Amino acid sequence: VAQRREGMIDNAYRVSPYASPILLERTRVAAILAEPLLYRDRLVGVITVHHEEPGRHFTEADQSLVRLFAAQAAIAIENGKLFEAARHELAERKQAEETLAARTRHLEAVRTVSEEVTRELDLATLLRLITQRACELTGAVAGDIDLWDEARQVLVPAATFGHALDRPQTTRALGEGAMGTVAERRQG
Numbered sequence: 001v002a003q004r005r006e007g008m009i010d011n012a013y014r015v016s017p018y019a020s021p022i023l024l025e026r027t028r029v030a031a032i033l034a035e036p037l038l039y040r041d042r043l044v045g046v047i048t049v050h051h052e053e054p055g056r057h058f059t060e061a062d063q064s065l066v067r068l069f070a071a072q073a074a075i076a077i078e079n080g081k082l083f084e085a086a087r088h089e090l091a092e093r094k095q096a097e098e099t100l101a102a103r104t105r106h107l108e109a110v111r112t113v114s115e116e117v118t119r120e121l122d123l124a125t126l127l128r129l130i131t132q133r134a135c136e137l138t139g140a141v142a143g144d145i146d147l148w149d150e151a152r153q154v155l156v157p158a159a160t161f162g163h164a165l166d167r168p169q170t171t172r173a174l175g176e177g178a179m180g181t182v183a184e185r186r187q188g
Helices: 021-026 060-119 123-138 177-185
Strands: 008-010 031-039 042-051 143-149 154-161
Touching: 008 060, 031 060, 042 060, 060 123, 123 143, 123 154, 143 177, 154 177
Parallel strands: none
Antiparallel strands: 008 031, 031 042, 143 154
């Protein structure tokens, strides 16, 4: 039906050369009526109805009715595809706009934080402010800054923000824990 783009009635489907071996094995299909779904002479699909009771047959009147239905169904399917494509494109466009808006907000937040940080002169206040703003920018609940002590060759806790419990004031060597590993590798 798809190849010829014309309908078919097969009232002896069980012995038909067009019968699908899988359908014969798994169903009781005895007769079929199939029509191509054409939209502006372009194949959209095929619709098939069938009888499972032996002795039931399709008529030319049945075929005319299914052919009329197939013409309307092809238009509806094409409209559905166009609507789905438009909806998908709109969703992608909306996602791109939201991503752009989020990036703009993040850049503005970074700029504001940078301005705020460059005005602070007290080191302890500056480190806490940097930790707090980093948490706010990422949505994290807590954060820390450890500074490198060149003389002792260790990371030393310098600022903390948002912890429910006090953070242990322990130093870390290069490669020790997450912070020591980041310091050793010099990458996040």
